[in-house]
Amino acid sequence: MALPPKFAGQLLASSSRSESKHTLELYLDYVCPFSAKIFKTFFTEVRPLIEKKYTKPGVRVIFRQQIQPWHPSSTLVHEAAAAVLKVAPSQFWYFSEKLFDKQKEYFDVNVVNESRNETYKRLAKLAGSVEGIEEKKILDLLLVSDKPGKDGGLNIGNGVTDDVKLMVKANRLTGVHVTPTVLFNGVEERSISSSFSGKDWEDWLSKNAT
Known part of the structure; x- marks a missing residue:
């Protein structure tokens, strides 16, 4: 699935070559322990490998933010990442x-x-x-006012609400449910797990x- 230009930061920079033959998509939730496990292995060990060995034909890697509403x-936390996509x-x-x-x-216990x-x-x-991210700019996008909007609306959201809506709509089209989920060239790759x-x-x- 395509990546909207406004979310280009979710594309791993080292895999952004237009001639890439393959696309690897990682559907992850920031408060999922298994997502954290697969991300750590991927970012510290697999990313350098892709940069070194898989430049031709190339592998594009996309981080897909998968909000899990039972948390x-x-x-x-995904709104914070959406704010980073805007700012840096x-x-x-x-x-x-x-x-x-x-x-x-x-x-849950630490936010309740x-x-x-x-x-x-x-x-x-x-x-x-x-480095490179300004705290105030992120906070300005995240904070929600306790005053009604100009039209009197009460569900006013914040500076990244529309971006989060777009992410959720796009992810729903894939039918992805659990995290982590990995798609390879648009098809779920069930052989890859957090234990990799x-x-x-x-x-x-x-x-x-x-």
Whole structure:
């Protein structure tokens, strides 16, 4: 599936070559422990491998944000990533790395007694800890006013609400449900799981990404 230009930061920069033959899509949720596991292996071990060995014919890698609504904070953390896509798209993957590393701070028990805007403030601070991302710009996009909109509306959302809607609509078209889910050239690749080691990835790529 195509990637809207406004979400170009979700495309791994090293795999953005137009002549890439294959497309690998990672559907991940920031508060899913298994998503964190597969992301860490992929980003630290598989990304360098793709950069080194899979340039021709090439493998495009896309991070698909998959909000899991049974975790209420899932929407909030993905909104923070959407804000990063607006403010500093080149830092999206690095913010994702930071957010997965700190994901437990946004689990149910650690957010239940704070307001939505308080969670946003923590997320903006986390984003600001990544080089190239301005905390204030992220926070300005995330904060929700307690005043009605100009038209009197009460469901006013924030500066990334429309982007999140677009992400959710696009993901629904694929029928993806669980996280992590991996699509290879548009088809679910069920052999890949969060338990994949770097060696498992290397073996899989050698068989499928030529």
